[in-house]
Amino acid sequence: MWFKPAKSLLKQQLKRGELTIFLLAIALAVTSVFSLSGFGERLNQALVVKSSNFLAADRVLSSAHPIDDKLINSSEQFSLNKANYLSFNSMVFAGDEMLLAYTKAVSGPYPLRGDLKISRTPLINAPLDTQGEVIVGPPQQGNVWVAPEVLIRLQLSIGDKLDVGDATFTVSGITTEVPDASFSIFNSSPTIFINQQDVPATNIIQPGSRLYYNYLFSGEESDLAAYYQSIKPSLKTNQNWEDIKGEKSPLANSLARANQFLLLASLLGIILAATAISVTAARFSQNQLDAVALLKTLGTSDSVIRKIFTFQLATIATLGVILGLIAGYILQELAFAAVAYYMPQSLPEQLPALSFKPLLISVSTGVICAAMFSLTPMLRLFKVPVMRVIKRDMQPTQFKLWLNGLVFGGAIFSLLLIYSQDLTLSLITLCVAGLVAAILSFIAMGLIRLSRGKKFSAASPWQLAIASLYQRAPQASMQIASIATAIMLMLIILLLRNELVDEWQDQIPQGTANHFLGNVMPDQVEPINELMAKYDVETSDLYPIIRGRVVAINEDTIGGYDSEGNVDNERKRSGRRGFGRELSLTWRDTLPKQNPIQQGEWWSIDQLEPEVSIEEEVAARLDIKLGDVLVTNIGEEQITATVTSIRKVDWRSMRPNFFLIFNRAALGDMPSTYISSFHLPTEQHPLLNELLTEYPTLSLIKVDRLIKKLREIIEQVSLALSYIMLLVVCASILVLLVQIQASYQQRHQDLVILRTLGAGKQLLKQAIAIEFLICGALAGFTAALTTEVALFLIQTFVIEMPWQPHPSLWLLATVIGSLFVAAIGTRACKDLTHLPPNELIRNLS
């Protein structure tokens, strides 16, 4: 019995446009969430896939022992591609020359991600990665592919023989690009590739050999996750399942940061959309008061009324969700197409598909928004007194402020949590939103006092504006809150974006070292410096490298782990936790750049007692404090040094970094090799050939590709953020319009009265402009305040970046806020000042 009237009421309301704004607000929320999460997810996947080149796969399972074939083959059930390689260090021989090489014995379609390039002809004097062809899979049996250094150091050319263990191979190619090349200067033997089927012939696998079994997988993210879950119970502790994100590399770090930022921006967008829905739900309910009172008068029961309006809302919400999904889908496709168009090189060939997650998140956003935000307005609506049909100014009782706050806060929090799945982030975002609300009610109170404190004159546009704000004090404070939220979002995105990009740029400024030089003998330091000077290449300081193991801290011997990181029970019994492996140590007279001292002091050059400086994170992990004494074994010698400083180290910087730096008194006399880093422009690549020919024992690591990838990520994230900024700005304009729309009727009436009583157009225009200017300025000021607090919280607790105050932000936000709101507000109210006063008689009488 309720359905028919409900349907016809809905039809009428749709015709009259009563529900249009509510529908649009829900569609807006769903559009923002769907496009943001869809775009964010796909972009992230694209970044991961592209960055996975650095692993040569999406996931790598590595182990010191072979893993059961059944386990590996079960990946086929999950539609994964697989390949594997066995890796070991081994001496290789060519005639009388020999060299320690890192051997990869490959089986299957290696690499699964990224390109392996092999040149079948001798190299020419051009950048390496421009030479050779892309190859998938191992060399043919009996063949070996070698790194250019091997050719130079063993004086080989294509077609020559190379012995690995007991087997002899023919050099059939030179690797010019290896996707998963090592970036570690401390483990820098040149790499050779052989076919895995040749391994038995080499007789290298003996009991006690140090081998690594690496199983590579690629496929859909969900399949990879499902496969991992299925094998997880069978994996041992020393069998690692790695992805690019889990790597402790500058790339992984940047990816994680970019991810979090996209997430945060999307979260803020959701709050904005929710605000629009909340405002329109309240307005819808207010507009229905007469209808409900009339229905009650006509004898409609409460339950039927509830059904009628729940039906209306549910229908509108469904329509809004569908509209939002369509718009969101188109938007994220467009955004992704823009990335593909502007940066084709930074996307993988096969673009990642959209998963169900954005769909689920955005549908639940629409449902939660429609249900929760219309809950209190609807309950209020159902309570409308029947007497309203006679006394139209009778209002249903308002819900307590705290109850409204609780429902609103609860809804926002559940949205944030669903979306981010991060409790801390959701709580911080919610707290900031709460803070904004509190500050705004305070401002609204101040506004009331201000407007009532002065003598009123209708001839002053300022006083008309203030009176208008006063009249709408509760709505005005909400309006200010929404605009402040929008401005705050824009500011946070703008500032964080700049700071993130700045920080990333700082990390890899122009001229960042793109080569590491290792294994430099003391007598080579001078001539190499001269050679570098000849080519006008600036190097970092040369750092002496001495391998050593910390064996005791104070009186306690170190226990726990062996050099492979495996638990060593014998060691575990005694002593405390140590580094668990041999370290590369260095000594210096001066503090390295960008290694700020956190505690203690750097030593003076003439210090005769052995001292050591330790990196802060490892000091905290191993509970090492200033004044502690570290005993370090270097060869057969034992060095005892006191910890006199604790340093911060930026591990992402492209510089040699060390956990422990000793003073000259401690290690100055130890035999050592040196390492250095330098930036070499592409056109100076001949220097590399000269270096390696002259000093064949040098190790050279190129990090060009890594740096290029980092830059690409920065560019992509910047573009993504620009898109999110655009969406947020659009959403905030819509929120503002929704707010103005909500006050339109009252404004209309006021303006027509004023106009009828003889107020000039100019006066009214000025009053409207001033009202919005004040509104915007207050919103801007509040936004600046809350942005500062939010940035502090976000930077300190979420993305761990140093926080600094932004004095210019206050002025900027206030000015931008007032101009932005005044421009949109006056535009939206333009019709009002143009209405002929006769509207008054026609509409209001």
Next chain:
Amino acid sequence: MSEQVAEQKDIIIVKNLIKRVEVNNGQLEILKSISLNVKQGQSIAIVGASGSGKSTLLGLLAGLDSSTFGEIWLDNAPLHELDEEQRTHLRAEKVGFIFQSFLLLPALTALENVMLPAQLAGHKDAEQQALALLKKVGLDHRDDHYPNQLSGGEQQRVAIARAFICQPKILFADEPTGNLDGDNGHRIERLLFELNEQHHTTLVLVTHDPKLAANCQRIITMSDGTISEQQTTNSQEELTHVV
């Protein structure tokens, strides 16, 4: 010009007034060539069924809207030749309004609402005038109350005080007692005619209430966009034009 000026006592002169509006399928003529003269100090009621064009005529006479054709002279000013802004100035100077739904600004107190037209017209002593008028309508003790703190009758008294503050030559009232109960309605009625007499204002009243209309000197009945006139017992004047 000379013929209009000759009728010095006519404060409102309407000649062949036509108002057409655009509707879905063409034009609708709401007022069909109306002519009408109103003398200074006269009270005139416009009555008629809903949709007969009463409010449209009132809006045109008060300069709230512009006509499609014809002339309206308001205290010698050619309303039909003025643009909207000039009509606004004219209203501020010479016209007062009272509406059925009072239409007070909710943001302003009773006193501020009364002061409003005087301030817009640049009067220096707006506050004193407003207080005096509030006293006349018996609301001087509630000058700092907001409209939502006043009853319907009280709100209409404030509106009447507001209407008289600029000492308008012409007062337009649209169903002034329409939203009020009998007692309050009579009170407002009395007040309206009393002040009208005191200020020697011309009163143009749109109403459904025959008793209220009967208090006016002239009654114009509107029907389908045309007017006809009947003389009331209060009439001291001769019938002028009937079209």
